[in-house]
Structures are given as structure tokens and as C-alpha cells.
Amino acid sequence: SAAEKGGHEYFMLKEIEEQPDALANTLRGHFSDGRIVLDEQRLSDQDLRDVDKVFVIACGSAYHSGLVAKYAIEHWTRLPVEVELASEFRYRDPVLDRDTLVVAVSQSGETADTLEAVRHAREQKARVLAVCNTNGAQIPRESDAVLYTHAGPEIGVASTKAFLAQIAANYLVGLALAQARGTKYPDEVAREFAELEAAPAAVQKVLSTVDQVRDLGRRIADSRAVLFLGRHVGFPVALEGALKLKELAYMHAEGFAAGELKHGPIALIEDGLPVVVVMPSPKGRAVLHAKLVSNISEIQARGARTIVIAEEGDETVRPFADELVEIPAVPTLLQPLVSTVPLQVLAAEIAKTRGYDVDKPRNLAKSVTVE
Numbered sequence: 001s002a003a004e005k006g007g008h009e010y011f012m013l014k015e016i017e018e019q020p021d022a023l024a025n026t027l028r029g030h031f032s033d034g035r036i037v038l039d040e041q042r043l044s045d046q047d048l049r050d051v052d053k054v055f056v057i058a059c060g061s062a063y064h065s066g067l068v069a070k071y072a073i074e075h076w077t078r079l080p081v082e083v084e085l086a087s088e089f090r091y092r093d094p095v096l097d098r099d100t101l102v103v104a105v106s107q108s109g110e111t112a113d114t115l116e117a118v119r120h121a122r123e124q125k126a127r128v129l130a131v132c133n134t135n136g137a138q139i140p141r142e143s144d145a146v147l148y149t150h151a152g153p154e155i156g157v158a159s160t161k162a163f164l165a166q167i168a169a170n171y172l173v174g175l176a177l178a179q180a181r182g183t184k185y186p187d188e189v190a191r192e193f194a195e196l197e198a199a200p201a202a203v204q205k206v207l208s209t210v211d212q213v214r215d216l217g218r219r220i221a222d223s224r225a226v227l228f229l230g231r232h233v234g235f236p237v238a239l240e241g242a243l244k245l246k247e248l249a250y251m252h253a254e255g256f257a258a259g260e261l262k263h264g265p266i267a268l269i270e271d272g273l274p275v276v277v278v279m280p281s282p283k284g285r286a287v288l289h290a291k292l293v294s295n296i297s298e299i300q301a302r303g304a305r306t307i308v309i310a311e312e313g314d315e316t317v318r319p320f321a322d323e324l325v326e327i328p329a330v331p332t333l334l335q336p337l338v339s340t341v342p343l344q345v346l347a348a349e350i351a352k353t354r355g356y357d358v359d360k361p362r363n364l365a366k367s368v369t370v371e
Ligand code: AGP
Pocket: 059, 060, 061, 062, 063, 105, 106, 107, 108, 109, 110, 111, 114, 157, 158, 159, 160, 247, 366, 367, 368
């Protein structure tokens, strides 16, 4: 009913607006007495200290949350982090032992591919931590420990608030590992957590600016394809933006690491092709920023219609942006939490304009319980 959708036409639109709460609720209670607290102590500090390698296994958007977290966890812990599609994991021969931490990320907690990967990891004696949005689901039941995301029930088939909450939860895993291993001083861990706690307000700020994105969505809704580019944590955001558009608008959409453009994808650029570019901060990531500005000028010269998601006050990129979408300045590792939001809104608006049901895209189910 309209009431359940909080006055929105679709659950997805309501869920996009619930993202600040989803983040705040996921972080709540995980910092006390100056320390990150992960779970109900099923993983002890000693367990975390013993970890010498991390795998994140997941599907779809949850997989993208792992790709984002890899940047943070490796940086904070100096542990190698592999992010794996759950459906591939047990069909190769992953190197697992009791010092391997496997983080299984799943909104539903019922995804068969992820569940089978969890079973495989446990057979090989790895420790499995589930990051899950659904109380008592099968994946947390079969894991050694669980860290719940508290995004609340997600009804729209396309993941939105659960995705943001997964990033936050994965970051908590990284901070807990850094704390146990001592690769971050306690005051640094506290500072990172405080930055995370500021993210909901930044997401709220983006939400107040997305009308411009809706308008843009209506204007590009008849495009045949859309490309998404990013670097560093902006690369998985590009993948997520493309996935949303495929799922909802049934458009050909692909995300690339912008550095790969010259190795092939630039051949796809043609007149009028919309290309969404997720820009890093000009201050926080000056070198990558400059490289992306040069990428954008190249694709614009070849006729692309550039849609640039950039930090507010980023003047260097303005001349190359056919459409400029500004997002608040936040620390680099938090940028995915704000830059994903306009991409969600863009996909939903394009789908609506094309006349599709945003909550129930064709051929898809909310949880995929077959392999
Ligand atoms: C995202 O929009 C999807 N519909 C889908 O990719 C989803 O993220 C994937 O199926 C994993 O689901 P899970 O988090 O419930 O395991």
C-alpha cells in the first residue's frame, strides 16, 4: 500500500531515503569504551590477531560492498584481502586454513551461492563471519560469528540501503582487525569510527540534491547504453551504478576502472553515449583526480555525453562535465556512501521513465536460493 511505501510510489525510493538511518543503525553499539565491538564475542581478539588473510565472498551488490571494503581493510590492517564472487569460490581451489577470515556478505542471508561458499570455507577450517541484514537467516546460522547490518527490511529487488549498510559493516570488520593487530593506534581507530558516524549526515545531504538527477534520468532514458567509470573506491561504485541500471532499466550498462579505458573500452565511445564518471576528491586523491580529468576530456572529445559525479567545489572538472552532479566532500573511504546515491536515483528514474516496475524488475528475485 501507499502507506507502507511511506508516501512513495515504490519501496525502492523509500529505501533510498532510509539510507542515513540504515547507516546509523548499523554503526550503533559497535564502539564502546574506546574500542570497536564486532559481535557477541564469538570471534575473540586472539582469533582476530591470528588472521593472516581475508576473503570477502558475496554476490551482486554485496560483492561490490566487498570490493569497496578491500581498499579500507588492506590500508588499515596490512592484511591481504581477496574479494570473490561466491558462485566461483568453491569451484576453484581457494587457499584456506584456520587463520583465514572469510567474510560472507548477504542481505537476505539465504543466497545459495554464498551459503555453499560458506560451507566450503568451514570445511577447510577457515573462520567465517557473516555480514547479514536478516536475523537468524541460514548464512549467519552456519557461520562462526555474525555482524548484523541494521538496514531494516529491504523490499525493492534492487539493493540500496542494505548495500550502504554492508559497506559500513565491512569497515567495522576492518577496524576490528586493525585494533586487534595493532596496525592502527587506538586513537586512530576511534577517529576512523567517528568519521564513519558522520556519514549518515553526508548521505542526508546528497538526498536533498537528487532532484537534478531525476531530471537528468528523464532526459537520458532513451539511451541505448550507459558506461560508468571510476577509480580506487569509485571503481566498485561504477560497477554498482551499472548493475542498478541493468536490473531496473534493462539497459546495457557497464562499469570500468577508468585506467582501463585505453586498454579497450574507449573503443565503445561514440557520439551521444552517456558516460557517468565518479570523480575522486581533488584534494584527497589529487593524482587520480588529474588522471580522471584527462580521461573525461578524451571521451568528451570523442563525443561522449559526460555525467560527472564530483565533490562540491571541484572546479577543474567543470569544463569537461556536460552534466555535473555535486556531492559533499567526505574522506575518500567514505565517498562510496555518498556517490552511490545519485546512481541509485538515476537508475530508478530511468526505469520509471521507461515504464518499468522499479520494485519488481523482470527475471529477478529478491533472494536467489538456487545455485
Ligand atoms: C542487487 O541490487 C541485487 N538484486 C543482487 O545483486 C543482490 O545483491 C545479490 O543477489 C546478493 O543478495 P544477498 O545480499 O541477499 O546475498
